[in-house]
Amino acid sequence: MSSTAQPRRGNTRQRIQDVALELFAEQGYEKTSLREIAEQLDVTKAALYYHFKTKEDILVSLFQDLARPIDELIAWGETQPPTLEAKKEILRRYSEALAAAAPLFRFMQENQATMRDLSVGETFKSRMMRLLELLKQPEGTMTDRVRCFTAIFAMHAGIFALRDVEGDPEEKQEAILEVATDLMVRAQGVTE
Amino acid sequence: MSSTAQPRRGNTRQRIQDVALELFAEQGYEKTSLREIAEQLDVTKAALYYHFKTKEDILVSLFQDLARPIDELIAWGETQPPTLEAKKEILRRYSEALAAAAPLFRFMQENQATMRDLSVGETFKSRMMRLLELLKQPEGTMTDRVRCFTAIFAMHAGIFALRDVEGDPEEKQEAILEVATDLMVRAQGVTE
Amino acid sequence: MSSTAQPRRGNTRQRIQDVALELFAEQGYEKTSLREIAEQLDVTKAALYYHFKTKEDILVSLFQDLARPIDELIAWGETQPPTLEAKKEILRRYSEALAAAAPLFRFMQENQATMRDLSVGETFKSRMMRLLELLKQPEGTMTDRVRCFTAIFAMHAGIFALRDVEGDPEEKQEAILEVATDLMVRAQGVTE
Amino acid sequence: MSSTAQPRRGNTRQRIQDVALELFAEQGYEKTSLREIAEQLDVTKAALYYHFKTKEDILVSLFQDLARPIDELIAWGETQPPTLEAKKEILRRYSEALAAAAPLFRFMQENQATMRDLSVGETFKSRMMRLLELLKQPEGTMTDRVRCFTAIFAMHAGIFALRDVEGDPEEKQEAILEVATDLMVRAQGVTE
DNA sequence: GATGAATGAGTTTTCATTCAT
DNA sequence: GATGAATGAAAACTCATTCAT
Numbered sequence: 001m002s003s004t005a006q007p008r009r010g011n012t013r014q015r016i017q018d019v020a021l022e023l024f025a026e027q028g029y030e031k032t033s034l035r036e037i038a039e040q041l042d043v044t045k046a047a048l049y050y051h052f053k054t055k056e057d058i059l060v061s062l063f064q065d066l067a068r069p070i071d072e073l074i075a076w077g078e079t080q081p082p083t084l085e086a087k088k089e090i091l092r093r094y095s096e097a098l099a100a101a102a103p104l105f106r107f108m109q110e111n112q113a114t115m116r117d118l119s120v121g122e123t124f125k126s127r128m129m130r131l132l133e134l135l136k137q138p139e140g141t142m143t144d145r146v147r148c149f150t151a152i153f154a155m156h157a158g159i160f161a162l163r164d165v166e167g168d169p170e171e172k173q174e175a176i177l178e179v180a181t182d183l184m185v186r187a188q189g190v191t192e
Numbered sequence: 193m194s195s196t197a198q199p200r201r202g203n204t205r206q207r208i209q210d211v212a213l214e215l216f217a218e219q220g221y222e223k224t225s226l227r228e229i230a231e232q233l234d235v236t237k238a239a240l241y242y243h244f245k246t247k248e249d250i251l252v253s254l255f256q257d258l259a260r261p262i263d264e265l266i267a268w269g270e271t272q273p274p275t276l277e278a279k280k281e282i283l284r285r286y287s288e289a290l291a292a293a294a295p296l297f298r299f300m301q302e303n304q305a306t307m308r309d310l311s312v313g314e315t316f317k318s319r320m321m322r323l324l325e326l327l328k329q330p331e332g333t334m335t336d337r338v339r340c341f342t343a344i345f346a347m348h349a350g351i352f353a354l355r356d357v358e359g360d361p362e363e364k365q366e367a368i369l370e371v372a373t374d375l376m377v378r379a380q381g382v383t384e
Numbered sequence: 385m386s387s388t389a390q391p392r393r394g395n396t397r398q399r400i401q402d403v404a405l406e407l408f409a410e411q412g413y414e415k416t417s418l419r420e421i422a423e424q425l426d427v428t429k430a431a432l433y434y435h436f437k438t439k440e441d442i443l444v445s446l447f448q449d450l451a452r453p454i455d456e457l458i459a460w461g462e463t464q465p466p467t468l469e470a471k472k473e474i475l476r477r478y479s480e481a482l483a484a485a486a487p488l489f490r491f492m493q494e495n496q497a498t499m500r501d502l503s504v505g506e507t508f509k510s511r512m513m514r515l516l517e518l519l520k521q522p523e524g525t526m527t528d529r530v531r532c533f534t535a536i537f538a539m540h541a542g543i544f545a546l547r548d549v550e551g552d553p554e555e556k557q558e559a560i561l562e563v564a565t566d567l568m569v570r571a572q573g574v575t576e
Numbered sequence: 577m578s579s580t581a582q583p584r585r586g587n588t589r590q591r592i593q594d595v596a597l598e599l600f601a602e603q604g605y606e607k608t609s610l611r612e613i614a615e616q617l618d619v620t621k622a623a624l625y626y627h628f629k630t631k632e633d634i635l636v637s638l639f640q641d642l643a644r645p646i647d648e649l650i651a652w653g654e655t656q657p658p659t660l661e662a663k664k665e666i667l668r669r670y671s672e673a674l675a676a677a678a679p680l681f682r683f684m685q686e687n688q689a690t691m692r693d694l695s696v697g698e699t700f701k702s703r704m705m706r707l708l709e710l711l712k713q714p715e716g717t718m719t720d721r722v723r724c725f726t727a728i729f730a731m732h733a734g735i736f737a738l739r740d741v742e743g744d745p746e747e748k749q750e751a752i753l754e755v756a757t758d759l760m761v762r763a764q765g766v767t768e
Numbered sequence: 769g770a771t772g773a774a775t776g777a778g779t780t781t782t783c784a785t786t787c788a789t
Numbered sequence: 790g791a792t793g794a795a796t797g798a799a800a801a802c803t804c805a806t807t808c809a810t
Contacts, residue, residue, distance in 0.1 A: 012773075028305030030222040033800065044775055046803085051773090055801065112302035113220030142359055142367040146350065149357075150371055153349050154342040161341065167334055175334040179342055182378075183371075204790080225783065236792055237784085243790090247784065396794075412689030414606040417779065428796055430782085435794090439780065494688035497604030526743055526751040530734065533741075534755055537733050538726040545725065551718055559718040563726055566762075567755075588769080609804060620771050621805085627769090631805065771810085779803070786796080 013051045015041055017065070020058045025107040029059065029114045056118055063120050066101045067127075073097055074127060077134045084188060087135055088181055091151065094131070095177045098155055106160045128152065137188050147187035151180040205243045207233055209257070212250045217295040221251065221306045248310055255312050258293045259319075265289055266319060269326045276380060279327055280373055283343065286323070287369045290347055298352045320344065329381045339379035343372040397435045399425055401449070404442045409487040413443065413498045440502055447504050450485045451511075457481055458511060461518045468572060471519050472565055475535065478515070479561045482539055490544045512536065521573045531571035535564040589627045591617055593641070596634045601683040605635065605690045632694055639696050642677045643703075649673055650703060653710045660764060663711050664757055667727065670707070671753045674731055682736045704728065713764050723763035727756040 019040050023032040034055055038045045052058045073093050080086040098105055108115060108124065115121035136148040158176040165172070211232050215224040226247055230237045244250045265285050272278040290297055300307060300316065307313035328340040350368040357364070403424050407416040418439055422429045436442045457477050464470040482489055492499060492508065499505035520532040542560035549556070595616050599608040610631055614621045628634045649669050656662040674681055684691060684700065691697035712724040734752040741748070 010772090027309075028222070030220070031305070031309075034802085035800080043773095045801085046776075047774055049802070050775095107305075110304035110308070112304075113223070113299075114305075116302070117219075142363055143370050145357070146346075146354070146364070146367045146371045149350075149353065150342060150346040150375075153353065154338075154345065157345050157349070158338065158342075161345065162338070165337070165341075171334055172338070175338045178335050179338045179375075183342075183375075186374075202790095226785090227783080238786085238793080239791055241785070394793090411693075412606070414604070415689070418781090419779085427794095429780085430797075431795055433781070434796095491689075494692070496686035496688075497607070497683075498689075500686070501603075526747055527754050529741070530730075530738070530748070530751045530755045533734075533737065534726060534730040534759075537737065538722075538729065541729050541733070542722065542725075545729065546722070549721070549725075555718055556722070559722045562719050563722045563759075567726075567759075570758075586769095610806090611804075622772080622807085623770055625806070773808095775805105775807080777804090780801095782800070783798085784796105787794095789792085 012041075012043065012047065016048060016051055016058065017062055021062050021066075021103050021107070024059065024062075024111075025103040029107075029111050029118075056120075059118065060120050062104060063123070066104045067124070069097045069100065070094075070127065074130050074134070078130070080134075082134075084185065087184060087188075090131075090134060091155075091177065091181050091184060094152075095155060095173065095180070098159060099173060102159055105156060109156055109160060135184050135187070140187060140189055144187040144189060147183045151183040151187070154180050154183070204233075204235070204239070208240060208243055208250065209254055213254055213258075213295050213299070216251065216254075216303070217299045221299075221303050221310075248312075251310065252312050254296060255315070258296045259316070261289045261292065262286075262319065266322050266326070270322070272326075274326075276377065279376060279380075282323075282326060283347075283369065283373050283376060286344075287347060287365065287372070290351060291365060294351055297348060301348055301352060327376055327379070329379060332379060332381055336379040336381065339375045343375040343379070346372050346375070396425075396427065396431065400432060400435055400442065401446055405446050405450075405487050405491070408443065408446075408495075409491040413491075413495050413502075440504075443502065444504050446488060447507070450488045451508070453481045453484065454478075454511065458514050458518070462514070464518075466518075468569065471568060471572075474515075474518060475539075475561065475565050475568060478536075479539060479557065479564070482543060483557060486543055489540060493540055493544060519568050519571070521571060524571060524573055528571040528573065531567045535567040535571070538564050538567070588617075588619070588623070592624060592627055592634065593638055597638050597642075597679050597683070600635065600638075600687070601679045605683075605687050605694075632696075635694065636696050638680060639699070642680045643700070645673045645676065646670075646703065650706050650710070654706070656710075658710075660761065663760060663764075666707075666710060667731075667753065667757050667760060670728075671731060671749065671756075674735060675749060678735055681732060685732055685736060711760050711763070716763060716765055720763040720765060723759045727759040727763070730756050730759070 016037065019037050020032070023037060023040070026032075034045050034048055037058075038048055041047075048058070052061065073090070076093075077086075077090045080090070115124065131152060132148055135151065136145055140148075155176055158172070162172045162176070208229065211229050212224070215229060215232070218224075226237050226240055229250075230240055233239075240250070244253065265282070268285075269278075269282045272282070307316065323344060324337075324340055327343065328337055332340075347368055350364070354364050354368070400421065403421050404416070407421060407424070410416075418429050418432055421442075422432055425431075432442070436445065457474070460477075461470075461474045464474070499508065515536060516532055519535065520529055524532075539560055542556070546556045546560070592613065595613050596608070599613060599616070602608075610621050610624055613634075614624055617623075624634070628637065649666070652669075653662070653666045656666070691700065707728060708721075708724055711727065712721055716724075731752055734748070738748050738752075
């Protein structure tokens with residue numbers, strides 16, 4: 001962090017993003033004011049506006065930078081054949097991507113109401129729909145569809161919700177992946 | 193809705209709650225202003241303060257009134273023996289209770305960041321912990337615990353998340369319950 | 385002005401309008417901040433917003449209240465036959481109406497750029513067109529039309545522009561009316 | 577306008593003036609920000625400060641460059657004998673000078689409130705007084721003085737005010753000059 | 769002849785809340 | 790059981806300006 005003395009270097013934009021993500025995730029988007037972000041960075045509010053056009057723009061930039069791996073994963077997934085093995089791999093990779101962008105996903109999870117009328121919300125929703133499409137079985141029952149849905153959702157929620165459950169983080173993450181994979185597998189209509 | 197003409201004596205408090213819940217659920221807690229609530233009710237902001245001490249107080253009152261069935265359900269659950277059948281029944285009843293208080297749960301689901309530093313948040317969290325305790329198997333593995341957790345979470349999320357998936361609402365609700373029950377059953381240590 | 389002690393009575397709205405008009409006319413619309421208005425009234429900025437929805441709304445209200453006589457005059461003018469005598473009377477009355485709402489017209493005269501993109505601007509422009517229509521002679525030459533136009537404009541400009549010319553105000557006003565009337569008369573097709 | 581590609585060395589100062597005048601005239605001085613000017617020129621705000629000390633300085637420079645013909649005209653007028661013929665010639669030339677610097681005069685006409693507390697305002701006012709002095713008859717009545725005043729003002733206002741009146745621009749300009757000349761002539765006390 | 773990064777002072781506007789009536 | 794009038798604090802955002810490079 002080395003904030004002693006003059007940082008004044010070309011990294012301000014990045015630092016704004018870091019602090020913003022931290023505060024957005026901790027307190028929520030609306031409750032985080034630009035004054036707060038600026039103060040924590042020891043710059044003026046106007047400096048934020050030099051780097052970002054609006055408050056929302058800061059959020060958008062976070063998604064652009066951090067959600068890319070997810071996009072790439074989905075794009076990759078769409079090139080795969082719809083085999084069980086491929087689907088398992090998608091979930092495995094999704095679990096990793098999620099862990100890498102944990103604060104962002106925590107933010108999304110906890111600020112859904114806000115996301116809804118922020119441009120970035122729509123974008124995300126459609127991403128999820130594409131992912132769902134990759135995992136589900138075309139002729140599956142409603143129950144199967146719900147299973148797939150739950151698989152994805154469990155991963156999202158899991159990361160943060162289990163924070164206050166005792167246990168090793170890695171172990172938890174693996175357990176979540178296991179449950180999700182299990183749900184997805186059962187959703188393939190292995191019924192009979 | 194019969195909102196034409198006469199203000200219908202004595203039910204203002206109730207009407208405030210109705211409108212507040214609707215707006216809180218639709219737009220989020222922070223983005224809903226008391227002015228908005230008052231305007232929609234055609235009373236002044238000051239009138240809200242006659243009935244409730246603060247904005248947060250309105251929210252608290254909603255939880256007090258609407259989350260009671262959940263509390264009662266959990267309390268009832270705690271009197272039951274930890275059999276599979278009882279656990280299934282708890283989930284079944286939970287599904288119903290959730291449906292009955294759907295807007296409130298939608299609100300919670302979508303405003304977690306807000307809930308966190310509102311007194312009512314803690315209350316709710318502990319409720320969930322108690323519910324989890326009821327469903328999980330004491331010596332279960334981490335994976336089993338995650339299954340239980342996912343079961344509950346799936347029910348919460350399901351109600352709203354599936355809104356924009358085609359299909360009959362009741363069918364969806366049943367499917368969700370089925371998936372949740374399934375998860376919980378598997379979590380009972382099908383180990384051997 | 386009696387601003388000693390507590391004014392707190394139902395006249396705040398009026399007082400806001402008074403001060404606003406004075407400042408808008410003196411410094412221009414954009415250069416007058418709500419802080420300034422509030423300070424001069426010894427209330428908070430928020431108090432202004434209790435009485436008016438926006439800054440622009442204060443201006444609109446001034447027009448609504450002060451430009452009414454002009455509207456009525458034009459409406460009356462439109463009921464008159466297009467005789468020379470009637471047209472003279474219209475100018476005479478217009479001169480009076482202008483004097484009565486002098487600060488507002490000074491404001492308009494000096495803030496045309498601002499008026500242009502304020503809703504109230506369009507309204508005013510059409511008013512002027514109607515007035516012009518009343519005075520001009522249908523088959524008049526371009527020169528005649530310009531004369532009518534100049535007659536009206538001279539009255540608008542005169543009131544303020546002559547402020548720093550020595551001489552008795554009433555005498556000036558009469559002189560302006562005389563010049564305007566003269567212009568209008570000549571515009572009636574002294575063709576032959 | 578050839579604004580594609582190469583920046584055309586050395587003329588930036590001129591380009592700033594061009595864009596500034598256009599925007600000042602279109603939107604008013606206060607509503608035009610340096611950011612806007614810079615953006616339209618595709619340079620940074622700081623570049624403007626290389627060429628001009630302040631925002632006001634840009635405006636001052638416009639007057640210095642564009643109002644010179646007016647100054648010269650007045651200076652020339654002051655060398656002429658106060659004959660009717662000379663006065664007519666002054667008006668004729670003034671009409672031309674005005675047309676040549678139309679956007680600047682439009683700006684002045686529409687931003688009087690702003691002009692008033694910009695150094696350049698005083699300068700201009702005294703110019704007008706000198707012009708008035710040239711046209712009026714020393715012992716004229718108040719009415720005569722008003723006529724002279726109106727003559728000048730009509731020319732100022734006319735150019736822009738008639739923009740939305742149908743008709744050929746040149747014809748309009750001539751009509752305005754005719755009316756102004758007429759007013760001035762009558763102001764010479766041709767009474768008897 | 770310019771830019772990149774920033775600032776300080778300001779703007780309009782909104783909010784939850786209060787209180788005398 | 791309410792309203793009318795107001796406040797204090799804060800929000801997001803904009804602007805002219807500066808200065809090291």
